[in-house]
Every structure is written in structure tokens, then in C-alpha cells.
Amino acid sequence: MLALFDLDNTLIDRQGGLEKWARHFVQSRSLPPTAEAVISERLRVRAYSVDLAEIGAAFELSASEGELWREYTEGMAGVARCLPGAESGLGKLRGMGWTLGVATNGAGDIQRAKLTSTGLTRFFDGVCVSEEVGVRKPTRQFFEAAAELCGTDLRLGGWMVGDNPETDIEGGRAAGLHTMWIAAGRQWPTNVRSPDVVVADVAEATATLSALAL
Ligand SMILES: [Mg+2]
Structure with a gap:
């Protein structure tokens, strides 16, 4: 998945x-x-x-x-520093056979430099940066590109995990993905359709995914 x-x-x-x-x-x-x-x-x-x-x-x-x-x-x-639990959680998911991707808006050089300096690159099958693929979240084309870079197909489904209600959650939902919102102490905005799951942080996000049957 x-x-x-x-x-x-x-x-x-x-x-x-x-x-x-x-x-x-x-x-x-x-x-x-x-x-x-x-x-x-x-x-x-x-x-x-x-x-x-x-x-x-x-x-x-x-x-x-x-x-x-x-x-x-x-x-x-x-x-750049990983948020607590990111590396161990991603490592566990990877070990379970999940296909993992980065789906980020931004410039290619800075996003890749942060992934390299934090050591996160090794956990991912694919890295999709908006500047590199020419489309941005929340467009469906961006999520299609991200799935493709991970060696899979968006139509097979999956999850989008992120902190932004519009680009991550609304975009992911519209692309046919299950959605998980990182609340980080915030309330979900009332004008956007709710995510499938709300978690406090990335540690809870990876733990929640780990508990799902693949
Ligand atoms: Mg974000």
C-alpha cells in the first residue's frame, strides 16, 4: 500500500x-x-x-x-531536523512492506537538500517535488506523478499524510487517497471537508498506518 x-x-x-x-x-x-x-x-x-x-x-x-x-x-x-518519531516510524512502515513517498510543494534543490541532510531519503521509494514535476498539490496530476515516482499507480489507492488542510488533505481526498491530517495542536478548519483520520503528529501517523492491515 x-x-x-x-x-x-x-x-x-x-x-x-x-x-x-x-x-x-x-x-x-x-x-x-x-x-x-x-x-x-x-x-x-x-x-x-x-x-x-x-x-x-x-x-x-x-x-x-x-x-x-x-x-x-x-x-x-x-x-533541518526530523520531527520526533519520524525516522523510527518510517523505518517500521518500510519494514512492513509499505510503499513510501514524499509529496511536497517547493523548489527541488531545497527540498532534496533537507531530505539528504536529515537522512530521510533512504526511507522513500519516490520523492515528488512540485517544481520538478511542473504541477503542485492539490492538483490530481501532482498525486499521479507522486504515485508514479514511487513505482505505483494512483488508481490503486493509498494514503496522504500532511499538515495542510487544502493541499494535503483536500488534494489527497480528491485524488482518491485516504487522508490523515497532522493536527500539531490545531483545530480542523470548519470550511474544509474532514480528513479520514486526525493525528497529533508524525509519530502517531506512522503508528496508525502500522496498525492497518496492508
Ligand atoms: Mg506541510
């Missing part, structure tokens, strides 16, 4: 990493302390090289877009 996992704030603590990186970035350039929150918020939902270029322009930095993007990707990969 296929299980697709979102990456940011599902398997790795992107928010914590971003705050750490922004603090270092601001201090290393002697920017005002208030810049830390501005930069974190600017990159909270998405970060592509153009977003770094806009930050560079806003703070009148001399570095080029390419230099800022490299600094960001290397820095974020360096501070």
Missing part, C-alpha cells in the same frame, strides 16, 4: 528551522532585530529564489538572488 507524506511541518520541523535560520541571517548581516520576524513571515508559506531576492531588495543587501538562494538552501538544510 502507498503512503505519501508531506515534508515541511509533517516530517521535518520547517517552522523551527526557518526561525533559526532567520535569526542567524539577521545577526550575520547586522540587520535590526525586527527583521527576524519579517523574514520568517515572508518565507513562512513558500520560499523560492525570487522570494529571497525580494528580501534582499527590502533590506538593501548587496548579495545577488543566486547568492541569497544558495545561502538559504544550505542554511535551511543545515538546521
Whole structure:
């Protein structure tokens, strides 16, 4: 059975990493302390090289877009940490014969750098990054590409596990997958159809999948 996992704030603590990186970035350039929150918020939902270029322009930095993007990707990969229980849970599922994939929106270089630096790559049959496949969650085409990269077919079904109600859960459901939402202390929004399963974190997500008959 296929299980697709979102990456940011599902398997790795992107928010914590971003705050750490922004603090270092601001201090290393002697920017005002208030810049830390501005930069974190600017990159909270998405970060592509153009977003770094806009930050560079806003703070009148001399570095080029390419230099800022490299600094960001290397820095974020360096501070990327798995959320508790991710590695052991994925290892258990893999041992049980699950087909595992990463299904993430974002730029290929940064998402792959984080997977490499955290050691997560080894657990997955396939890694689907929106920039690389030219389609994004929540489109059905994205989930089709993800299943294909895992060596399977979306029509055979499976699970989508993630923290975003629209891109992960609504997208996964519309693609015909069972859905599992990582609540991380939040309430499910009332304007989106409920997921099949709500779990607190990735440790509970993998434990729940492990308990299912394959
Ligand atoms: Mg996420």
C-alpha cells in the first residue's frame, strides 16, 4: 500500500528551522532585530529564489538572488531536523512492506537538500517535488506523478499524510487517497471537508498506518 507524506511541518520541523535560520541571517548581516520576524513571515508559506531576492531588495543587501538562494538552501538544510518519531516510524512502515513517498510543494534543490541532510531519503521509494514535476498539490496530476515516482499507480489507492488542510488533505481526498491530517495542536478548519483520520503528529501517523492491515 502507498503512503505519501508531506515534508515541511509533517516530517521535518520547517517552522523551527526557518526561525533559526532567520535569526542567524539577521545577526550575520547586522540587520535590526525586527527583521527576524519579517523574514520568517515572508518565507513562512513558500520560499523560492525570487522570494529571497525580494528580501534582499527590502533590506538593501548587496548579495545577488543566486547568492541569497544558495545561502538559504544550505542554511535551511543545515538546521533541518526530523520531527520526533519520524525516522523510527518510517523505518517500521518500510519494514512492513509499505510503499513510501514524499509529496511536497517547493523548489527541488531545497527540498532534496533537507531530505539528504536529515537522512530521510533512504526511507522513500519516490520523492515528488512540485517544481520538478511542473504541477503542485492539490492538483490530481501532482498525486499521479507522486504515485508514479514511487513505482505505483494512483488508481490503486493509498494514503496522504500532511499538515495542510487544502493541499494535503483536500488534494489527497480528491485524488482518491485516504487522508490523515497532522493536527500539531490545531483545530480542523470548519470550511474544509474532514480528513479520514486526525493525528497529533508524525509519530502517531506512522503508528496508525502500522496498525492497518496492508
Ligand atoms: Mg506541510
